[in-house]
Amino acid sequence: MHLRKLVWREMFERKNQLATSFLAILLGIAVVVAVKNITFYSEKAVARQLDALGANVLVLPKSVSLQDYYSADMQNDEFPEEYVQRLALSDLQGLDNLSPKLSVPVRLKERGFTLTGILPKSEFQAKAMWAGAGIFSRPAEGCGTVADVPGAFRPEAKETLVRQRVIEDLSDTEVLIGADVGTILGTKEGDALDVLGRTFTVTAVLPQTGTVDDSRIFAHLHAVQELAGKGPVINAIEIIGCCKEISGGLVQKINKLLPDAKVVTITQVVDTQVKTNGMMSRLSLLFLGIIVLVGGASIANYMYANVFERRREIGTLMALGAGSVVILKMFLLKALLLGLAGGICGYVLGTVLAVALGPRLAGIPVLPMPALVLWAIGISVAIALAASYFPARRAARLDPCATLQEV
Amino acid sequence: MRLEAVSKSYRHRGHTVAALDNASLEIVPGDFVAVVGPSGSGKSTLLLVLGGMLSPSAGKVFLNGHSLYELSPNQRAELRRQKVGFVFQTFNLVPYLTALENVQIPLFLAGLDGPAQKERAATLLERVGLGDRLDHKPAELSIGQQQRVALARVMANEPEIILADEPTGNLDPETGGQILDLLEEMNREGRTVVMVTHDPRAAARAKRTLRLHDGRISSASN
Ligand SMILES: Nc1ncnc2c1ncn2[C@@H]1O[C@H](COP(=O)(O)OP(=O)(O)OP(=O)(O)O)[C@@H](O)[C@H]1O
Ligand SMILES: [Mg+2]
Numbered sequence: 001m002h003l004r005k006l007v008w009r010e011m012f013e014r015k016n017q018l019a020t021s022f023l024a025i026l027l028g029i030a031v032v033v034a035v036k037n038i039t040f041y042s043e044k045a046v047a048r049q050l051d052a053l054g055a056n057v058l059v060l061p062k063s064v065s066l067q068d069y070y071s072a073d074m075q076n077d078e079f080p081e082e083y084v085q086r087l088a089l090s091d092l093q094g095l096d097n098l099s100p101k102l103s104v105p106v107r108l109k110e111r112g113f114t115l116t117g118i119l120p121k122s123e124f125q126a127k128a129m130w131a132g133a134g135i136f137s138r139p140a141e142g143c144g145t146v147a148d149v150p151g152a153f154r155p156e157a158k159e160t161l162v163r164q165r166v167i168e169d170l171s172d173t174e175v176l177i178g179a180d181v182g183t184i185l186g187t188k189e190g191d192a193l194d195v196l197g198r199t200f201t202v203t204a205v206l207p208q209t210g211t212v213d214d215s216r217i218f219a220h221l222h223a224v225q226e227l228a229g230k231g232p233v234i235n236a237i238e239i240i241g242c243c244k245e246i247s248g249g250l251v252q253k254i255n256k257l258l259p260d261a262k263v264v265t266i267t268q269v270v271d272t273q274v275k276t277n278g279m280m281s282r283l284s285l286l287f288l289g290i291i292v293l294v295g296g297a298s299i300a301n302y303m304y305a306n307v308f309e310r311r312r313e314i315g316t317l318m319a320l321g322a323g324s325v326v327i328l329k330m331f332l333l334k335a336l337l338l339g340l341a342g343g344i345c346g347y348v349l350g351t352v353l354a355v356a357l358g359p360r361l362a363g364i365p366v367l368p369m370p371a372l373v374l375w376a377i378g379i380s381v382a383i384a385l386a387a388s389y390f391p392a393r394r395a396a397r398l399d400p401c402a403t404l405q406e407v
Numbered sequence: 408m409r410l411e412a413v414s415k416s417y418r419h420r421g422h423t424v425a426a427l428d429n430a431s432l433e434i435v436p437g438d439f440v441a442v443v444g445p446s447g448s449g450k451s452t453l454l455l456v457l458g459g460m461l462s463p464s465a466g467k468v469f470l471n472g473h474s475l476y477e478l479s480p481n482q483r484a485e486l487r488r489q490k491v492g493f494v495f496q497t498f499n500l501v502p503y504l505t506a507l508e509n510v511q512i513p514l515f516l517a518g519l520d521g522p523a524q525k526e527r528a529a530t531l532l533e534r535v536g537l538g539d540r541l542d543h544k545p546a547e548l549s550i551g552q553q554q555r556v557a558l559a560r561v562m563a564n565e566p567e568i569i570l571a572d573e574p575t576g577n578l579d580p581e582t583g584g585q586i587l588d589l590l591e592e593m594n595r596e597g598r599t600v601v602m603v604t605h606d607p608r609a610a611a612r613a614k615r616t617l618r619l620h621d622g623r624i625s626s627a628s629n
Contacts, residue, residue: 001511001524006504013503316499319460320513321488321564323481401461404495 003326007334010310017302022342024298025383028291029346029376030353032284037354037369038362039280045364046274057239057251059083060262064235078102078233081221083258084119087237090257094250097240102221104228106195113181114216115195117224117234120170172223175200179207180214195219196227276362288379295380296387299338303331303391307398314395315403324396331392332385339384343377350376408434408457408568408599413466415452415622426452427463428622434601436567439594441610442603444619450603453619454570457601458491459483470568488516492561494571494590498553500545506532506556507541513563531559535589551582558589569593571602575609587612 011018061077084100102117170176175193177185182205187193193200195217208214225232239254255263307314314327351368358366415427426449434440442450455461456468459475468475471490475483500509510528519527532541535555545553554574561569571590575583587609594600594614602613610616618626 001504001508001515002521003515005508006512006515009503009508312499313501316495316501317512317516318484319458319487319493319499320560321484321491321516323484325481326516401455404455404460404499 003329003333007330007337011334011337014306017306018338021295021299021302022338025291025295025338025342025380026346026349028287028295029343029380030349032287032291032379033347033350033372033376034353034357035280035284035287036372036375037351038358038364038366039277039284040369041358041364041366042277042280042362045362046277056265057254058264059087059237059239059254059258060264061235062260062262064262078230078235079261081225081232081234083261084234084237086257087239087254092250092253092257095239097238099238100221100234101236101238102224102228102230102234103216104224106217108193108195109185111184114212115224115227116216116218117221118170118218119221170203170218170220172220173198173200174203174220176204176206176218177202178214178216178218179205179209181205181217193217198223198227291379292383295342296383299335299384299387300391303335303388304394306334307331307391307395310395311398311403314398315400318398318400319404327398328392328396331388331395335384335388335392336381338388339381340377342384343380344373346380347373347376409469410453410457411467411469413456413463413468415449415456415461415463425622427456429466430622430624431466432617432624434599436599437594437597439591439600439612439614440602441613441616442601442619443605443607443610443616444625448619449622450619451572452622454572454601454603457568458493458570459487460493488513488564490567492564492566492569494554494557494561494569494574496573496576498545498557500553500556500560502545505542505544506537506548506552506559509545509556510560510563513560517564527563528559531562532556534562535559536585551578551585554578554582554586555589558586562593566598568599568601571600573603573605575604575606580608583609 059079061079063077081100084098087095087098100119104115106113106115175195177187177193182188182202185193187202187205189202189205191202193202200219206213221234251263251265255261317327351372354366355368358364410430410432413427413430414425416423416425418424428449430449430453442453444450452461456463457470459468459470459478462476470486473486475486478486500506501512504512507525507528510531511524514524514527529538529541532538535558537552537555537559540548540552543552545556548556554577558574569590574586574590578586583606590600590602591612600613602609604610617624
């Protein structure tokens with residue numbers, strides 16, 4: 001016989017009365033775990049989306065909407081390449097990277113791909129007045145940190161290479177191909193590839209990114225312009241701007257500089273998602289408040305009733321020599337067990353809910369988050385202990401004889 | 408054990424009820440005292456005061472030289488655990504524990520480890536003739552068997568003093584006889600027994616009888 005066994009026996013003997021409190025805490029924890037779990041993956045999805053887009057400011061022709069640009073990745077409208085110079089030569093602050101882009105559809109082996117012209121980094125550097133303006137350094141974390149050290153090759157950078165459109169060197173006869181292009185055409189590094197009548201050498205097959213980039217062929221912008229016969233035009237300028245300057249009206253300033261183009265920020269794309277996430281966070285806080293109140297009240301109520309019901313038993317234990325500490329421990333241990341069970345079961349139920357409902361509610365895949373189990377147990381145990389403290393103290397302070405006299 | 412001018416009054420709906428009125432008495436170690444008296448005369452109150460469960464309104468109670476009610480409640484609990492055993496008219500077994508586990512409670516409170524508790528509890532239950540009922544819950548035992556479990560539980564910590572409040576009050580004469588046999592046996596081992604009873608035959612088994620009337624000890628006969 002230990003205190004644990006005594007408590008355990010009592011809980012099982014009267015499990016029906018315990019059930020309500022257990023359910024209250026279980027459901028509360030489950031809901032919060034589910035909301036937290038879905039929110040986490042939703043936020044991650046936003047981050048991934050932003051990352052996949054690479055740039056955070058886009059300059060597009062007036063007729064093209066952001067939706068068109070990202071869904072079709074192709075449009076017929078263009079504007080002069082000269083816009084890039086205008087931007088680079090302006091005194092605008094906070095432009096970390098500019099990449100002009102021209103995309104044209106091509107058919108290879110009966111399959112449609114996108115030939116995208118980009119400007120390699122060396123091209124920019126050749127223009128002395130652009131160098132040193134800081135337009136090639138992409139901020140790794142936050143704005144203002146220069147992460148791109150020329151010559152220092154970082155393998156993990158390869159994946160984001162094209163998305164950043166900062167490619168060290170690309171001659172008129174070289175192409176980079178996306179992973180899907182390589183697979184479908186059976187082309188490897190060093191192979192020759194005929195596109196629109198010109199023979200290119202494949203310098204690299206890019207790793208899978210899961211974005212439209214996988215079915216692109218990247219070539220030098222001027223080569224693409226030449227092959228497309230469109231002259232010095234581009235479809236878009238992707239800009240990596242400093243967050244600070246963006247919120248400080250960078251978009252409006254670019255718009256003033258390029259009145260014939262449309263300037264949008266990517267945040268508009270993910271805006272609804274960000275809003276949903278914010279709502280989910282607030283919802284999770286609200287639910288937390290509710291379980292603290294409802295779960296706590298339910299447990300406190302149950303514990304008071306339990307102490308009242310067991311006063312004879314408490315008196316007997318005291319007559320047998322149990323001090324107030326034993327009685328206090330007896331009830332707090334019970335609360336601890338209740339909290340543990342509620343936390344663990346709540347975590348399991350919440351995780352199941354999140355994994356099952358996440359794709360339907362938020363349209364994203366949701367995986368279990370083991371770290372939340374500690375969180376769930378912590379909250380649940382804290383609520384149970386806090387709610388039981390006063391009932392337990394009352395039990396410990398009961399007058400032993402008063403409990404024994406009434407028959 | 409000694410009571411010095413002990414009074415206990417309860418407040419009940421505005422007026423006070425005197426349950427014990429200036430009671431003094433001494434009980435020597437190894438004594439077997441029967442406490443008799445009409446209902447409401449303060450017998451149960453006397454027993455609770457003796458056992459350190461109920462502080463008197465006036466007077467002092469000494470147990471082994473300690474003035475009981477000058478100790479803290481937890482110190483009194485500790486003293487009870489070591490020296491005093493209570494037997495109740497309604498047995499007060501813990502309903503969700505088996506006979507064995509009920510007897511283990513005082514041993515657990517004394518800090519014995521699990522196997523030692525079990526062994527000693529089983530021995531005690533065998534001694535009261537319940538060796539084959541170890542895993543029965545109180546509800547699965549007859550009334551007499553329940554009281555025997557309670558007696559085994561009292562014996563667990565080898566108390567010097569046993570305070571029994573109408574231990575046979577709920578039992579038929581034969582089962583009551585068995586319980587009295589056990590109490591007598593404990594008394595022969597040198598333990599002091601104080602037993603409240605309404606039954607003259609039970610009182611006759613004691614070494615002396617204390618008569619209570621309206622909270623006053625009216626006579627003590629041998
Ligand atoms: N908690 C209480 N509150 C108020 N009065 C009480 C309380 N307990 C006992 N009394 C009163 O104190 C007096 C003595 O009670 P006690 O229980 O000691 O009597 P008793 O001799 O044991 O009676 P019985 O033989 O019926 O068990 C009674 O008049 C009773 O009404
Ligand atoms: Mg009584």
